Amino acid sequence: MIKNLNPVPAFDIKQQYANIEAEISTAVLEVLASGRYIGGPAVTDFERQFADYHGVPECVACNSGTDALYLALRALNIGAGDEVITTPFSFFATTEVITAVGAKPVFVDIDATTFNLDVEKVTAAINHQTKVIIPVHLFGLPVDMTALMEIAQANNLAVIEDCAQATGATWAGQKVGSIGHVGCFSFYPTKNLGGCGDGGAITTNDPAIATQLRILREHGSKTRYIHEEIGVNSRLDAIQATILQIKLRYLDLWNSKRQQIANYYYQHLSQIANIIVPQELPSGVGVWNQYTIRITGENRNGAGDKYRDWVKNQLQEQGVNTMLYYPLPLHLQPVYRYLHYKPGQLPIAEKACQEVLSLPMFPELTQEQQDQVIETLKSIF
Ligand SMILES: *Cc1c(COP(=O)(O)O)cnc(C)c1O
Numbered sequence: 001m002i003k004n005l006n007p008v009p010a011f012d013i014k015q016q017y018a019n020i021e022a023e024i025s026t027a028v029l030e031v032l033a034s035g036r037y038i039g040g041p042a043v044t045d046f047e048r049q050f051a052d053y054h055g056v057p058e059c060v061a062c063n064s065g066t067d068a069l070y071l072a073l074r075a076l077n078i079g080a081g082d083e084v085i086t087t088p089f090s091f092f093a094t095t096e097v098i099t100a101v102g103a104k105p106v107f108v109d110i111d112a113t114t115f116n117l118d119v120e121k122v123t124a125a126i127n128h129q130t131k132v133i134i135p136v137h138l139f140g141l142p143v144d145m146t147a148l149m150e151i152a153q154a155n156n157l158a159v160i161e162d163c164a165q166a167t168g169a170t171w172a173g174q175k176v177g178s179i180g181h182v183g184c185f186s187f188y189p190t191k192n193l194g195g196c197g198d199g200g201a202i203t204t205n206d207p208a209i210a211t212q213l214r215i216l217r218e219h220g221s222k223t224r225y226i227h228e229e230i231g232v233n234s235r236l237d238a239i240q241a242t243i244l245q246i247k248l249r250y251l252d253l254w255n256s257k258r259q260q261i262a263n264y265y266y267q268h269l270s271q272i273a274n275i276i277v278p279q280e281l282p283s284g285v286g287v288w289n290q291y292t293i294r295i296t297g298e299n300r301n302g303a304g305d306k307y308r309d310w311v312k313n314q315l316q317e318q319g320v321n322t323m324l325y326y327p328l329p330l331h332l333q334p335v336y337r338y339l340h341y342k343p344g345q346l347p348i349a350e351k352a353c354q355e356v357l358s359l360p361m362f363p364e365l366t367q368e369q370q371d372q373v374i375e376t377l378k379s380i381f
Helices: 013-034 041-054 065-075 093-100 145-154 207-217 238-248 251-269 304-317 334-339 347-355 367-380
Strands: 058-062 083-086 104-107 130-134 158-162 182-186 200-204 221-223 291-295 356-359
Touching: 013 238, 041 058, 041 200, 041 238, 058 065, 058 207, 065 093, 065 158, 065 182, 065 200, 065 207, 083 093, 093 104, 104 334, 130 145, 145 158, 200 207, 207 221, 251 291, 251 367, 291 304, 291 347, 304 356, 304 367, 347 356
Parallel strands: 083 104, 083 130, 130 158, 158 182
Antiparallel strands: 058 200, 182 200, 291 356
């Protein structure tokens, strides 16, 4: 047991703020003094910068990653009678929005090494009702977008990339969110580009989709007080936009720190029995929103199939905080009982839920903290 060390948090957003506090305070005070709290240059400047960062012509900012996905489905006219193929291993928002627009989520199992949608299994799930595929670049590791776009094109389907955990990741040299028809981003504080509150954005190469998104996020209105359809109120606050402009300048640096930490974890954890480390595909450059390992092995220490939970508790007792992303797959969520999925139907995702453990991962994680995580894990096994 390692004693007398401070606990390592799973993430620490206060540290990041402390490093850029002066810049943020100045910019926020400027917005407060300007009186432009909704819309205005802070928002349009951020939209332009975020579009340029992704090499796309259009960015539409909104209130959250969830809204980004919802608005994307609405802009593509997805609704009752349509099917949307996605992963069962993601944050609930990915499928919540499919249901919210009245469409049916169709879950395809994941790949065991990347935790992402198993692209080879997608074609078998396509039928005449299928309209969209939503790949999730989970934990910041890109999905095989080359193979997925081929399938989408062959079947005339739209692709909405859920990039909530992957801002800055690339597939074959292209930023995720610029490859599919629409890219959806979250600026929730713990994401790679996190604001100081809620926020989201949608990227697209298609100006017609962008126009539709702008109408939908503004109460279905193009001309003020003239409403052409039922939309929502989903805006990025000017204060968040000004903060995100500053943080966007640091994003590549922060992502490279995450990559260094992921490499260090890989070097020291990949040889430990009972641990399977995550791996990216050859054409993908991940940005490691999470570093999620699998704990394998059953009935050790009398823990049975709750071995991972036992390991998590041991780590916590020894001062290493971890997270469970995600303990229950989406197809087995209580709210989706009406879809009639059965346990065992998507076995790789279900097994992942039993085995995953997300280690401390944030750019400011020090060398000492990384060593503390590694040494504590080694002492447990
Ligand atoms: C965070 C997240 C979302 C939702 O983003 P919010 O900004 O919290 O609404 C959607 N999908 C995935 C994969 C996420 O991690």
